[in-house]
Amino acid sequence: MSDRRRLQVLQAIVQDYVATSEPVGSKALLDRHQLGVSAATVRNDMAALEDEGLIAAPHTSAGRVPTDAGYRVFVDQLSEIKPLSPPERRAIREFLAGAVDLDDVVERTVRLLAGLTQQVAVMQYPSLTRSAVRHVGLVALGGSRVMIVLIVNTGRVEQRVVDVGRELTSPEGERLLVDLRGRLNALGAGRPFADVAAALPLLSGEFEAADRPVVDLVTTCLAEVVVEEREERVVVAGTSNLARFRGDFPMTIGPVLEALEEHVVLLNLINALSTDLRARALSTDPRTRALEGPEPSSDGVLVRIGQEHEHSGLFSTSMVSTGYGAGSDLVAGLGVLGPTRMDYPTTMAAVRAVATYVSRTLG
Known part of the structure; x- marks a missing residue:
């Protein structure tokens, strides 16, 4: 045969x-x-x-x-993913282009993916641990309080207020903030968080002794932001779409819904998929690649089917996912989850296209 x-x-x-x-x-x-x-x-x-x-x-x-x-x-056996039509791609681009901030990008993305695929859409917020600094702002709030504003390359914004123990609204204080802000951006702009965290403690030595306590307090606070362990977030949309496929779940849809409610399950799943994609992108040894699980398509989309999932509640589902980022760096993952009886080529095309436009929007 x-x-x-x-x-x-x-x-x-x-x-x-x-x-x-x-x-x-x-x-x-x-x-x-x-x-x-x-x-x-x-x-x-x-x-x-x-x-x-x-x-x-x-x-x-x-x-x-x-x-x-x-x-x-x-x-x-899919040798390539059929691209979406020009009108579909234009609709995705225009829909995401209307986003006003990172939260809006994420909300629009999951709604868009759920609508395109009629499945459950999942998107992970950009991870700070895989992000880079875009800009650092310092704002005097009056008295001895300073707001530190960290803008990440993914559009994420982190703010902290620190009491530096010194009045900074005077001309001397303003000059110190301008100088410190300039040096922080020269040190950090475009660099990964890990590199910035390692360099921050050295900055104090570039200032006069009288200014170093302020510099130390600001850099310590900023270092805590870029190295702190934080709970990652995942956003879900389209859960009601599963009701259209009740017959595809052997006994009940309950275990799938319970897994979707446990965001840590989804976060672990999408983190694992994103890790697979990054590892494969870096791996040049075919023997290593052969041990890394399901092979992604040539377009960087990875599919987990049925019992390839670690969580038993998802054994009747498939997950199609890929990474997105700013520039060439993957900072998080997004994807679609639905029954194993899925239109894989169309779903893979939608996930790839949306991830591409999300990356461009954040870049």
């Missing part, structure tokens, strides 16, 4: 099952697809695919449906 033809039969079964949600028989395959072989040959091919665990019969005398392994082979 031809491996090429067998893959064509598997592809046809996946496409038909995704479109109809009905088990697929050999007659339906011949009616809907130009396979160029006899019914007996198709039945033999289906028997072989079943022996390999790529398709299965949901009950006696039924057609066949893809298994998780069958979906995996189908996804891995």
